[in-house]
Amino acid sequence: MFNLENQNPWINRNFGINANVSFNLAGTNNVALAGGLQDSGNEAGLQEFIPEIWGASIQDYMEKNLVFAKLAVDQSGLVAGGGDRIHLPRHTELTASDTYGGGTAAVETLIDSNLAFAKTTDAEDAYTLDINQAIHSAISITDVAKVQSSYDVMNLYTSKLGYALAKKIDQYVALKLFESIAYNYADGSADGAQSGNTIELNTTHDSYDIITAGVSNMVQTIHTNDSNLEDYVMVLTPKCYSSLFKLADFARYDGIGSSFGSEVPLISGFAGKLGGVEVIVSNNFMHYGTSGSTASQSSLPVGNFTDISDESQKLLGFLVAKDAMHIAYASGMKARAQSDYHLPSLSTRFVADSVYGCLVTGNTTDGNKKVFALVSPAS
Numbered sequence: 237m238f239n240l241e242n243q244n245p246w247i248n249r250n251f252g253i254n255a256n257v258s259f260n261l262a263g264t265n266n267v268a269l270a271g272g273l274q275d276s277g278n279e280a281g282l283q284e285f286i287p288e289i290w291g292a293s294i295q296d297y298m299e300k301n302l303v304f305a306k307l308a309v310d311q312s313g314l315v316a317g318g319g320d321r322i323h324l325p326r327h328t329e330l331t332a333s334d335t336y337g338g339g340t341a342a343v344e345t346l347i348d349s350n351l352a353f354a355k356t357t358d359a360e361d362a363y364t365l366d367i368n369q370a371i372h373s374a375i376s377i378t379d380v381a382k383v384q385s386s387y388d389v390m391n392l393y394t395s396k397l398g399y400a401l402a403k404k405i406d407q408y409v410a411l412k413l414f415e416s417i418a419y420n421y422a423d424g425s426a427d428g429a430q431s432g433n434t435i436e437l438n439t440t441h442d443s444y445d446i447i448t449a450g451v452s453n454m455v456q457t458i459h460t461n462d463s464n465l466e467d468y469v470m471v472l473t474p475k476c477y478s479s480l481f482k483l484a485d486f487a488r489y490d491g492i493g494s495s496f497g498s499e500v501p502l503i504s505g506f507a508g509k510l511g512g513v514e515v516i517v518s519n520n521f522m523h524y525g526t527s528g529s530t531a532s533q534s535s536l537p538v539g540n541f542t543d544i545s546d547e548s549q550k551l552l553g554f555l556v557a558k559d560a561m562h563i564a565y566a567s568g569m570k571a572r573a574q575s576d577y578h579l580p581s582l583s584t585r586f587v588a589d590s591v592y593g594c595l596v597t598g599n600t601t602d603g604n605k606k607v608f609a610l611v612s613p614a615s
Contacts, residue, residue: 290394291573294588297398298571303505303518304409305402307469308561308594311365316567322365324562324595365595367566369408372589373400378582397588401571403520409561409594411522411531413554416596417609419540420547423529430598433608434542435555437476442550443612445479451511454555454610458513462603463557465512470610472553474535477507477517513555523551543614553610560598560606566591 299306314322375393415421416428435457437450458465505517523537524530526548537551569591578585598606 288573290390290397290575290586291571291588293391293394294398294401294573295571297395298402298405298590299398301399301402302406303516303520304406304413304471304561305563305594307471307516307556307558308409308563309559311562311564312567312570315367315564318567320367320566320593322367322562322564322593322595324363324365324597326361326363326597363562363595363597365562365564365593367564367591367593369405369593370589370591371401371404372587373397374585374587376578376581376583376585378584393586397586398571401588401590405590405592406518406520407522407533409563410518410520412594412596413556413561413607414522414524414531414537414539414551416598417541417554417607419544421539422524422531423527423547430596430600430605430607431541432600433598433605434611435608436542436613437552437610438612441613441615444473444475444550444552445482446476446510446552447483454513455511457608458555460602461605466514467559468555468557469514469516470510470553470555471505471516471518472507472610473521473537473551474517474519476552476610477515480510521551521553541609541611541614546614549614550612551609552612555608555610557598557606560596562595562597564593 311322311324373396375397377393414428415426416430417433419427419431421428435450435454437446437453439447439449454470455465458468507515507517509515519535521534521537522531523534523539525532525534526538538548539551540547541549541551543549569589571588571590573586573588575584575586577583596607598604
């Protein structure tokens with residue numbers, strides 16, 4: 237039966253003497269539908285557009301499509317309360333001394349003269365991560381009631397907006413890696429802090445093929461840098477990665493398992509392991525081209541890596557320490573969604589935007605080489 241007093245459906249059932257049980261099946265008249273539609277009574281009108289629902293979906297798609305940025309350490313928590321700049325300490329390597337002497341000194345004799353403290357001053361300096369990049373993707377959606385009432389249709393738009401933000405962010409991070417590793421990267425006099433850190437993956441000029449000797453070069457370089465294989469990840473261009481399938485021994489290098497652990501499914505482009513190093517594939521490489529000052533996306537990037545005069549040397553990818561890159565999003569601005577209704581076009585104008593910054597650390601000193609250019613020999 238129905239309770240006509242408040243128009244809520246009730247089920248009344250007598251299960252025995254003095255035992256009346258009531259089940260309330262609808263505590264409210266308002267039924268929330270997917271995407272922000274809301275019924276009110278018998279009216280099925282569009283009451284409210286809720287961008288927060290879209291914003292969460294956009295952020296989800298953005299994160300799934302990040303490649304370079306997903307490898308960066310997220311420092312957003314440091315600006316959760318506001319701010320647009322993060323200082324990260326720039327440490328130099330410390331050394332250890334014998335406490336009880338050595339050589340001809342008795343091992344039980346405390347050598348107090350060796351007890352020295354490394355003084356940390358402003359000479360240590362700091363890395364600065366500025367949150368100064370603002371991007372957006374916008375779309376005008378007609379018949380918004382129909383779009384919001386269908387999750388599948390809404391999904392099409394949120395995935396496109398999320399992908400647009402992810403691609404832009406990824407290309408910015410890729411450009412920062414390029415600028416860190418190249419000489420005269422914008423056809424000027426500026427050299428990256430890690431320019432000269434290179435690994436030749438083959439012995440043939442302009443070749444994209446990875447050979448066994450190239451894998452050996454990579455492994456040796458990592459250990460020479462006082463690092464471990466699991467500390468690094470390779471990010472390869474599509475053409476370079478595809479060359480692995482020409483390599484008869486590739487199956488031996490493509491080990492099972494990952495030092496990323498449970499994060500592997502979340503990293504777009506993950507392709508396995510090569511010589512014990514994680515391999516990621518991306519099409520979002522950036523470069524300045526030959527004698528160029530404007531950055532652009534390219535799946536076949538070129539630049540100056542081992543020879544300052546050769547601006548067209550092929551870049552096959554990056555070898556990146558997992559703590560080399562840092563990224564931060566402004567508070568509440570990782571994937572913000574806003575909208576308004578545009579009466580002349582009878583449509584809802586929808587904007588998704590993000591505010592962020594990226595920092596690449598490292599230099600050319602053994603032990604602190606965080607990024608290497610993977611190249612073929614210069615001409």
